[in-house]
Amino acid sequence: DQQVKQNSPSLSVQEGRISILNCDYTNSMFDYFLWYKKYPAEGPTFLISISSIKDKNEDGRFTVFLNKSAKHLSLHIVPSQPGDSAVYFCAASPNNNDMRFGAGTRLTVKP
Amino acid sequence: DARVTQTPRHKVTEMGQEVTMRCQPILGHNTVFWYRQTMMQGLELLAYFRNRAPLDDSGMPKDRFSAEMPDATLATLKIQPSEPRDSAVYFCASGLGGALPEQYFGPGTRLTVT
Numbered sequence: 321d322q323q324v325k326q327n328s329p330s331l332s333v334q335e336g337r338i339s340i341l342n343c344d345y346t347n348s349m350f351d352y353f354l355w356y357k358k359y360p361a362e363g364p365t366f367l368i369s370i371s372s373i374k375d376k377n378e379d380g381r382f383t384v385f386l387n388k389s390a391k392h393l394s395l396h397i398v399p400s401q402p403g404d405s406a407v408y409f410c411a412a413s414p415n416n417n418d419m420r421f422g423a424g425t426r427l428t429v430k431p
Numbered sequence: 432d433a434r435v436t437q438t439p440r441h442k443v444t445e446m447g448q449e450v451t452m453r454c455q456p457i458l459g460h461n462t463v464f465w466y467r468q469t470m471m472q473g474l475e476l477l478a479y480f481r482n483r484a485p486l487d488d489s490g491m492p493k494d495r496f497s498a499e500m501p502d503a504t505l506a507t508l509k510i511q512p513s514e515p516r517d518s519a520v521y522f523c524a525s526g527l528g529g530a531l532p533e534q535y536f537g538p539g540t541r542l543t544v545t
Contacts, residue, residue, distance in 0.1 A: 326473075352532055363435070363522050363536030364474070409474060413532055418487060421466070423473030 323347045324412050326422035334430050339397040341425050343410030346391065350412040350420075355384060355395045358407045358424070367408075368395070400429045433457045435537035437523050443543045449511040452540045454523030455504055460535070462528040463506045465491075465498055468520045468539070477521075480506065481528060513544045 325344045333339045341355075351372040356364035370377040370384045370393070377384050383396045397404055410422040436455045444450055456463045465477040478488035478498040488498060495517075497509045510517055520541050524534040 354533065356536075361538070363524070363538050365536065366533045369533065411474075418476070418479065419464075419532065419534065420476065421474035 322423075323350075324410055324420045324422040326408075326410055326425050328425050329423070330426040330428070332428045332430065333400050335402055336399045339395075339400045339404065339427055339429065341395040341397075341408050341410075341427065343393050343395075343422055344391055345393075345412050347412070347414065347420075348391070349414040351415075352413045353384070353386060353393050354411045354413075354419070355382075356409040356411060356421075358409060364409055397427075400427075402429050402431050405429050435523055435525050435535055437521075437537035437540050439540060440538060441541045441543075443545065444513055445545055446514055447512045448544075449509065450513045450517075450542060450544075452508045452521055452523075452542070454506040454508075454525075454537055456506060456523070456525030457535055458504070460525035460527055462526045462534075463500060464524040464526075464534060465506070465508050466522040466524065466536075468522060474522070477508070510542075513542075515544045518542055518544050 354369040355367045357367045358364040368379050368382050370386050386393045405428050407424045407426045409424045411419045413419045438453045462481050464479040466474045477491045480500050483500040500506045520539045522539045524536045526534040
């Protein structure tokens with residue numbers, strides 16, 4: 321039962337342009353959402369998060385948007401850089417501990 | 432530089448053998464998680480502990496998998512007997528829990544069961 325879905329397995333963008341990664345969830349009890357970034361042969365690393373009481377959180381080039389009514393969140397990276405090429409996982413938690421991850425989206429930023 | 436460590440990094444074993452994976456969480460973290468990454472399912476939560484007590488292991492096949500925390504510095508995930516379908520990358524993560532839900536992942540153990 322995939323409660324967190326990332327429907328795009330891959331995304332390719334040009335350096336300098338915007339990358340938009342999408343995530344949908346089904347469990348209305350989720351109240352905290354996170355994005356993780358994963359390079360090959362490494363564990364995922366925390367990137368940015370958002371609480372359900374907000375609809376936007378920004379950290380440098382990374383912004384996460386949350387649309388609770390649509391049960392949808394997105395990660396925007398502007399401008400995209402080749403070093404951003406990685407697999408991005410969306411995660412959601414109903415209680416700040418038990419976390420469910422999506423299947424990941426592989427982002428490729430072309431120079 | 433605090434980080435989660437996992438051993439071994441790679442393990443190749445034959446079907447039916449016992450496999451033990453170890454994790455050292457970040458000192459001071461009170462929650463520990465085991466995940467399995469597969470191509471189809473992404474990151475699946477297998478089990479997690481808070482203050483060494485198991486809180487949820489519903490994601491784990493009970494007949495062959497077991498997870499324990501003998502002490503605050505060691506978490507183990509054991510598979511007995513192992514099967515080819517267990518081949519995956521197993522990640523351990525730790526965190527402070529509560530208002531800081533971010534989890535810090537180890538580098539993973541790549542398990543291949545032939």
